[in-house]
Amino acid sequence: MKKWMLIAPALMLLVLAGCNKTKKIKPVRKSITEAVYASGYIVPKDEYKVYALADGYITERNVDAGNAVVLDQPLFKIQSDVSSARYAASQTAFDFASQNLGDNSPILRDLLVRVNTAQAKCTNDSMNFVRYKNLLENNAIARVDYDRIALTYQTSQNELLSAKENYKRTRDQLRVDAKNAQSQLTSSGSDLGYFTVKSRMKGLVYDVYKEIGEAVRKNDLLAMIGNGDHKILQLNVDQQDIEKIKIGQEIVVKIDATANNIYKAKVSKIYPLMNQNDQSFKVEAEFDSTYQFQFSHSSVEANIIINKKENALLIPVDIIQDNNQVQVSGGTKATIKKGLQNLEYVEVLEGIKESDELEYPKIK
Numbered sequence: 211m212k213k214w215m216l217i218a219p220a221l222m223l224l225v226l227a228g229c230n231k232t233k234k235i236k237p238v239r240k241s242i243t244e245a246v247y248a249s250g251y252i253v254p255k256d257e258y259k260v261y262a263l264a265d266g267y268i269t270e271r272n273v274d275a276g277n278a279v280v281l282d283q284p285l286f287k288i289q290s291d292v293s294s295a296r297y298a299a300s301q302t303a304f305d306f307a308s309q310n311l312g313d314n315s316p317i318l319r320d321l322l323v324r325v326n327t328a329q330a331k332c333t334n335d336s337m338n339f340v341r342y343k344n345l346l347e348n349n350a351i352a353r354v355d356y357d358r359i360a361l362t363y364q365t366s367q368n369e370l371l372s373a374k375e376n377y378k379r380t381r382d383q384l385r386v387d388a389k390n391a392q393s394q395l396t397s398s399g400s401d402l403g404y405f406t407v408k409s410r411m412k413g414l415v416y417d418v419y420k421e422i423g424e425a426v427r428k429n430d431l432l433a434m435i436g437n438g439d440h441k442i443l444q445l446n447v448d449q450q451d452i453e454k455i456k457i458g459q460e461i462v463v464k465i466d467a468t469a470n471n472i473y474k475a476k477v478s479k480i481y482p483l484m485n486q487n488d489q490s491f492k493v494e495a496e497f498d499s500t501y502q503f504q505f506s507h508s509s510v511e512a513n514i515i516i517n518k519k520e521n522a523l524l525i526p527v528d529i530i531q532d533n534n535q536v537q538v539s540g541g542t543k544a545t546i547k548k549g550l551q552n553l554e555y556v557e558v559l560e561g562i563k564e565s566d567e568l569e570y571p572k573i574k
Contacts, residue, residue, distance in 0.1 A: 233570045234539060235529065241520045242557055244550040245462070245513035246454055248493065250445035252465065252508050254436025256411060262426040264405055266290035275417050278438060279409040286420070286432055288405040300395040307391040311384045318384070321377040328373040332366040339363040407432060414438030416506055436506065443475055443495040445512055449484055452491045460515045461495050467508040474498045477514065517550050522557040529570050530556060539567035 270287035273279060310317050342359040345351040416434040420426060443463065447455055461475040479494040493514075525546075530536055535543045544566075549557030562568070 234567050235526070235570075236567055237523050237525050237558060237562060237564050239521050239564065240524055241518070242522045242524055242550050242552065242555060243515055244517040244552055245515050246447060246451040248445035248447045248461075248512045248514055250443055250493075250510055250512070252441050252503065252506055252510060253444050254414065254416065254438065254506055255440040255442050256413070257416075257434065257436035257506075258410065259431055260285060260407060260409075260433040260435060262286075262288060262428055262430045262432055263407065264288060264290060265427050266405060267425045268420055268422050271418070271420070271422050273415045273418060273433065275415055277415045278413070279415055279435065280412045281409060283409045284406055285409055285415075286407040288407065288426060290405060297395075300391070300397075304388075304391040304395040307384070307388040311381075311388045315384070318377070318381055321373070321380055325370070325373040325377050328366070328370040332363075332370040335359075335363040335366040409435060411435065411437075441497060441501065441503070441506065442478070443497070443510065443512065445493045445495060445510075445514075446485070446488065446490040447493050447514070449489050449491060452480070452493075454516045455480055455491075455493060455514060456516075461512050462515065463495075463497075463510050463512045465503060465508055465510050467505060468503060473501050473503075475501075475512075519550055519557065522550065523559075523562075523564060524555045525558055525562075525568060527551070527554055527556055529568055531571055534561075536562060537569040537571065538562065539569055 266288040267290075268286055269289045270284075272283075272287075273285050279285070309315065338359050339362075342351060342356045346353065346356040413435050414437070416436055418433045420430070420432050426432070443461070445461075455477060457477055457480065459477045461477065463473040463475055465471065465473065475495040475497045477493060478496045481492040481494075484491055495512075525536065530546070531543075533545065534548060535545050538544050544561045546556075546561030547559040549559045551557065
């Protein structure tokens with residue numbers, strides 16, 4: 211892109227010699243503006259790209275380019291038999307786990323029956339143990355008969371304890387299984403939710419890239435959405451100029467799509483990371499209230515104003531020779547100290563006076 215200079219003071223430099231003689235001028239006092247050139251694009255504020263979050267194929271497309279959208283409005287529906295089957299399997303597993311943990315759980319009911327049976331047997335053996343103990347104390351039975359009943363009672367106690375622990379352990383495991391099944395169902399439901407792609411903001415759809423019936427992969431680009439009422443500038447500034455750029459600096463902008471119309475903006479954000487491809491930094495700018503251009507991604511050229519000065523002593527850039535010297539009429543050379551500079555003119559701080567006549571370098 212050819213650089214376009216917006217700021218150039220209209221200097222009426224006095225030509226003091228004819229066409230066949232050395233061209234001479236005098237410095238003049240005029241205002242000068244120093245600016246940094248930048249190119250870039252107009253983009254919607256908060257622009258973002260809508261991506262597919264899962265694999266599948268598009269069954270619904272609810273928006274077209276130019277449509278206004280609101281937060282959480284469904285944009286696309288993506289169908290996937292694999293994910294639907296996974297969700298159905300998770301639902302079945304959760305229902306089964308919930309049934310196994312519920313009041314009518316066949317597993318827990320069976321274990322509870324075993325606990326109650328063991329409890330009844332232990333109670334009966336306990337009564338026999340007490341009776342045989344009393345008989346032994348009255349020397350009514352042999353010791354061996356008492357020991358047999360005592361062993362039976364001890365075995366019944368152990369079986370009851372084992373039945374209770376088995377019931378508790380199984381119930382706890384079923385709770386864990388139910389929680390895992392619920393977590394898996396939630397995860398599958400979230401995955402299934404990815405198949406309805408919604409808008410993250412209130413804005414305008416600038417482009418749509420997929421049609422109904424198209425297969426998509428995760429992270430495929432579906433659409434572009436941004437703020438429909440608020441446009442900003444994204445500019446690229448050469449790394450040699452980035453230190454001159456400050457927040458709030460005025461910008462004069464020319465949009466390629468609007469011919470010679472000139473717009474104004476101000477620097478609003480400077481990104482610290484350099485683009486390695488073109489050795490530039492990204493700068494954002496906000497338009498002033500007069501901006502009415504409705505289209506997005508149009509290319510622009512801009513001058514970021516970094517300095518202004520009134521009543522400066524100016525000479526043309528092309529009259530300056532090596533080592534910042536200028537040819538003064540009469541055969542002498544003067545070394546000048548430069549101030550502000552744009553593409554056409556230089557401010558002279560020291561070295562010559564307003565009354566001096568200067569000669570352009572002779573063409574060799």
